[in-house]
Amino acid sequence: MRFPSLPISLLSIFAFLLLPLSPLCAEPPKAEIRVVSDIAYKSGGALTDYETSRCKLDLYLPAAGTKWPALVWLHGGGITGGNKDDESTAAIGRTFARAGIAVAAINYRLSPKATFPAYVEDTAAAFAWVKAHIEEQGGDPAKVFLGGHSAGAYLSSLVGMDARYLQRFGLAPNTIAGLIPISGQMMTHFAVRKERGTPEYTIMADEAAPIHYTRKDTPPFLILFGDRDWPARLEENQYFVAIQKAAGNTRLTLQVIPDRDHGSIAGRIPTPGDPAAEAIIRFVTAPAGGVQD
Numbered sequence: 001m002r003f004p005s006l007p008i009s010l011l012s013i014f015a016f017l018l019l020p021l022s023p024l025c026a027e028p029p030k031a032e033i034r035v036v037s038d039i040a041y042k043s044g045g046a047l048t049d050y051e052t053s054r055c056k057l058d059l060y061l062p063a064a065g066t067k068w069p070a071l072v073w074l075h076g077g078g079i080t081g082g083n084k085d086d087e088s089t090a091a092i093g094r095t096f097a098r099a100g101i102a103v104a105a106i107n108y109r110l111s112p113k114a115t116f117p118a119y120v121e122d123t124a125a126a127f128a129w130v131k132a133h134i135e136e137q138g139g140d141p142a143k144v145f146l147g148g149h150s151a152g153a154y155l156s157s158l159v160g161m162d163a164r165y166l167q168r169f170g171l172a173p174n175t176i177a178g179l180i181p182i183s184g185q186m187m188t189h190f191a192v193r194k195e196r197g198t199p200e201y202t203i204m205a206d207e208a209a210p211i212h213y214t215r216k217d218t219p220p221f222l223i224l225f226g227d228r229d230w231p232a233r234l235e236e237n238q239y240f241v242a243i244q245k246a247a248g249n250t251r252l253t254l255q256v257i258p259d260r261d262h263g264s265i266a267g268r269i270p271t272p273g274d275p276a277a278e279a280i281i282r283f284v285t286a287p288a289g290g291v292q293d
């Protein structure tokens with residue numbers, strides 16, 4: 001018995017359906033990034049229980065390539081709250097890791113359980129740990145940046161301005177490839193003033209203020225703000241930039257992001273096309289390591 005002949009196109013379809021599944025189709029999709037959680041960045045028998053539990057970081061690492069720049073990122077929360085495990089912080093870590101930038105999202109001790117300068121010391125310790133260990137994960141230890149939002153911006157700026165904190169780890173501020181404070185205080189932080197019993201609106205610029213250490217040879221700065229940020233916060237940073245430039249410092253860029261308030265300036269970083277995220281990526285991946293024309 002002869003079967004009727006079939007058109008070549010139908011034969012091709014039948015043959016395709018009879019083929020085994022391609023091994024490529026059977027494999028799960030490759031991970032976009034790698035995440036390593038809860039790494040202790042401080043160690044030793046002298047640590048308090050609070051330090052042991054709190055001084056940890058999460059790494060968000062690009063899935064491919066090597067020699068990536070790295071960003072040590074500090075969450076906000078007025079130095080009294082916040083967590084590296086917050087979804088907003090995790091989203092920022094994933095966003096930059098997908099862009100080829102390793103992120104170390106850190107926890108630090110909080111006020112009033114810890115008081116100044118404990119949380120600044122934690123910031124320096126976290127930076128030093130990343131500087132010493134990021135190459136083991138594929139990153140470039142010469143391109144480690146430091147930044148954060150709000151309280152995190154204040155802490156990163158103070159570590160970058162006051163050389164004493166990194167000196168304890170055999171490092172100098174110029175080992176920071178660049179500083180990225182977003183909506184931070186450059187005067188003495190209001191949480192520090194509260195610890196001292198100082199009224200909230202008494203402006204201070206003592207040893208707890210980044211601006212206290214004005215000089216011409218700071219690491220490069222990218223300072224970001226929303227156009228609807230908290231009262232006087234933009235002006236505080238504008239003055240910080242002005243006084244650094246008066247001292248001969250030309251390594252500062254201040255950029256105001258439109259249609260952003262104190263929360264959304266960081267909260268919308270994971271949004272595709274976000275101008276703050278794009279500014280950070282340009283700054284971190286610049287050939288000069290944070291220096292922009």
